[in-house]
Amino acid sequence: MLSIPEKGRPWEELKAELESAKKDDFRWREGRMALYFYYLNEEVKRVQQEAYCAYWTENAMGQRAFPSMKKLESEVLQMGLSLHHAPGDAVATFTSGGSESIFLALKTARDWARETKGITNPNIVIPRTGHPTFDRAAQHLGIRVIRVPTTRNDFRADPAEMAKRITPETIMLLGSAPNYPFGVFDPIEQIAALAQARGLWMHVDACVGGFLAPFVRELGQEIPPFDFAVPGVMSISADLHKYGYAPKGASMMMLRDAALQQYQTFTFNDWERGAYVSNTSQGTRAGGAVAAAWAVMNFLGREGYVHWAKVIMDTVATLTAGINAIPGLAVLEPHELCIFVYRSTDPALDIGAVAEGLTARGWFVGRQAEPPGIHMHLNPVHAETAEMYLADLRDAVEEVRATRATSDTPVERTY
Numbered sequence: 001m002l003s004i005p006e007k008g009r010p011w012e013e014l015k016a017e018l019e020s021a022k023k024d025d026f027r028w029r030e031g032r033m034a035l036y037f038y039y040l041n042e043e044v045k046r047v048q049q050e051a052y053c054a055y056w057t058e059n060a061m062g063q064r065a066f067p068s069m070k071k072l073e074s075e076v077l078q079m080g081l082s083l084h085h086a087p088g089d090a091v092a093t094f095t096s097g098g099s100e101s102i103f104l105a106l107k108t109a110r111d112w113a114r115e116t117k118g119i120t121n122p123n124i125v126i127p128r129t130g131h132p133t134f135d136r137a138a139q140h141l142g143i144r145v146i147r148v149p150t151t152r153n154d155f156r157a158d159p160a161e162m163a164k165r166i167t168p169e170t171i172m173l174l175g176s177a178p179n180y181p182f183g184v185f186d187p188i189e190q191i192a193a194l195a196q197a198r199g200l201w202m203h204v205d206a207c208v209g210g211f212l213a214p215f216v217r218e219l220g221q222e223i224p225p226f227d228f229a230v231p232g233v234m235s236i237s238a239d240l241h242k243y244g245y246a247p248k249g250a251s252m253m254m255l256r257d258a259a260l261q262q263y264q265t266f267t268f269n270d271w272e273r274g275a276y277v278s279n280t281s282q283g284t285r286a287g288g289a290v291a292a293a294w295a296v297m298n299f300l301g302r303e304g305y306v307h308w309a310k311v312i313m314d315t316v317a318t319l320t321a322g323i324n325a326i327p328g329l330a331v332l333e334p335h336e337l338c339i340f341v342y343r344s345t346d347p348a349l350d351i352g353a354v355a356e357g358l359t360a361r362g363w364f365v366g367r368q369a370e371p372p373g374i375h376m377h378l379n380p381v382h383a384e385t386a387e388m389y390l391a392d393l394r395d396a397v398e399e400v401r402a403t404r405a406t407s408d409t410p411v412e413r414t415y
């Protein structure tokens, strides 16, 4: 097992080692992967890095000591709230990522249901396409998750099926905006109406769409209502470190009504140091993440977000047209934002082998399990590599056809 070295080494040497340590990593900057990262250009990267470094050691928890942190954080949260049509008494919390935002929404709903309805053995009813982090949070919080199949043809949550699975112990319904596996919006208005009719908490997971969908709507594309404009939506998770283009460690959890925050807040007194109060599941929080989110939002402005939304949607159009033009491949429909899946429609063309061919050509491939396919989660840098990707995809398909006669039949969607 490695121990801390006896003597330190010069930074120049360590810096070189860090740089060379990356040599076998996939080249996200060159758009060689369609997951895990969000990159615009070198100019925005500089804004992210310099803003982060300006607050690299400030603790966002210590807002009495760092009033500037409080101001920056409050401005980020206000911008996020207004983007999501929040009413005047809504509140938001800056978190470390989508998973923490969702954890806090579940924790708040659980304690609300315990206090106001006496539910002690809670469950949540969510579409099967909901992100795995709902199950992780539920495991920590002692909540049972009931996953309900989506509609057969359009991968959207099925409110009628969800209604059938509600029990007297159900506390929350979920809709994603959009979901991660297929990139489609769940029918938020219908799920929220169901939640209202049954007196349930409605959460919208807009981790992917929160900072992209409003700007795609401005481009003229129809985006269904998904935020606080929909009556009954109680909380929303939206990630700044995805399409808000903040560096990692930045998301927000929004509550329709500040009065609900009493079920979120952790307060503690029983130790020698006195009162400890926190609204997140963290203690110390990275000040740099807050400052960088603030800087990127102000650097891009609404115009910048609309511009980059157009770049992404144009790239989706280029890639999906190019993929559909390759015999034996088809993009699953519908898909509505920055995510889509393609699969093989030809029993002689194994999509797994196509994925391997792409990997061999230097692309990091996101694999879809059901139905077997290739998952694409785009960001602006893919505009520069779309044609290169299509050329390599055509090559990979030809290679598979030439070298492998496979009996794998693409699996039809059966759930």
Ligand SMILES: Cc1ncc(COP(=O)(O)O)c(C=O)c1O
Pocket (backbone or CB within 6 Å): 097, 098, 099, 100, 131, 133, 176, 178, 179, 180, 205, 207, 208, 239, 251
């Ligand atoms: C729809 C959705 N919700 C939640 C999450 C979890 O977010 P994070 O990875 O920031 O914790 C993701 C991550 O991709 C997501 O796509």
